[in-house]
Amino acid sequence: MTVPTDTQTRHDQHGRYPEASTVEDFRHNLAAVRARIAAACQRVGRDPASVRLLPVSKTKPEASLRLAYAAGCRLLGENKVQEAYGKWEAMQDLSDLRWSVIGHLQSNKAKLVARFAAEFQALDSLHLAEVLDRRLQAQGRSLDVFVQVNTSGETSKYGLSPEEVPAFLQALPTFSALRVRGLMTLALFSSEAERVRECFVLLRTLRDQLRQSAPAGIGLDELSMGMSGDFEIAIEEGATVVRVGQAIFGARDTPDSYYWPTQTGAPQS
Numbered sequence: 001m002t003v004p005t006d007t008q009t010r011h012d013q014h015g016r017y018p019e020a021s022t023v024e025d026f027r028h029n030l031a032a033v034r035a036r037i038a039a040a041c042q043r044v045g046r047d048p049a050s051v052r053l054l055p056v057s058k059t060k061p062e063a064s065l066r067l068a069y070a071a072g073c074r075l076l077g078e079n080k081v082q083e084a085y086g087k088w089e090a091m092q093d094l095s096d097l098r099w100s101v102i103g104h105l106q107s108n109k110a111k112l113v114a115r116f117a118a119e120f121q122a123l124d125s126l127h128l129a130e131v132l133d134r135r136l137q138a139q140g141r142s143l144d145v146f147v148q149v150n151t152s153g154e155t156s157k158y159g160l161s162p163e164e165v166p167a168f169l170q171a172l173p174t175f176s177a178l179r180v181r182g183l184m185t186l187a188l189f190s191s192e193a194e195r196v197r198e199c200f201v202l203l204r205t206l207r208d209q210l211r212q213s214a215p216a217g218i219g220l221d222e223l224s225m226g227m228s229g230d231f232e233i234a235i236e237e238g239a240t241v242v243r244v245g246q247a248i249f250g251a252r253d254t255p256d257s258y259y260w261p262t263q264t265g266a267p268q269s
């Protein structure tokens with residue numbers, strides 16, 4: 001990592017990806033994304049197997065998700081818990097399909113996550129940790145979690161500030177149903193690659209610093225960072241999970257402001 005490259009964002013593609021409507025489309029898009037992952041890994045001497053691709057299916061109808069499943073996807077990312085829960089309920093027949101909730105969660109909806117999710121990537125408060133843990137204990141389940149960090153400094157973005165993370169991690173071992181895997185971030189949504197890269201560098205640096213002091217049982221191996229427009233840069237900076245929606249499923253009709261707090265700089269299609 002930190003091998004200098006001039007990799008640019010692909011945010012200019014935002015909202016322009018063609019809709020995937022057949023299994024073949026999904027196979028093709030998945031192969032194309034995997035090739036981009038492999039190329040990014042190669043630039044910095046990483047093994048492509050060290051990067052997990054999380055396909056993000058938010059806003060897409062059940063029929064699309066079933067095509068993604070047919071093309072091999074077994075874990076899908078969804079931003080909003082109610083939408084995810086509804087899809088989970090509708091696709092009970094696909095018993096090996098697992099769900100990752102990647103968006104901000106209100107504690108009054110923790111119960112739903114505890115019921116069906118395999119992974120939750122947006123842990124950002126101790127109150128939420130406590131409620132989630134209690135709900136999970138009641139279900140006899142545990143959950144892989146990522147702590148969301150605000151690396152862009154945008155006040156309306158979710159996540160802890162980097163300064164808050166050390167104390168937050170110290171408090172997490174109490175919640176034994178939460179298996180802490182690492183950190184997650186959304187970079188600045190910008191076509192200025194260097195400013196995007198800074199967000200990813202910040203998350204990796206924070207993780208590297210905290211590894212020494214993290215309490216026993218708190219894993220910090222994972223860095224979930226990068227989406228369709230910037231995952232190559234994220235991989236160059238150490239991402240172990242990339243969350244990719246549009247490049248696999250096609251552009252979304254729903255405006256991103258519905259899912260992300262600030263999208264003022266986003267080109268709209």
Ligand SMILES: *Cc1c(COP(=O)(O)O)cnc(C)c1O
Nearest residue numbers: 056079102227228243244245246
């Ligand atoms: C939607 C979403 C993504 C994927 O964004 P794409 O542009 O569709 O790749 C990644 N992370 C989060 C938190 C999201 O909500």
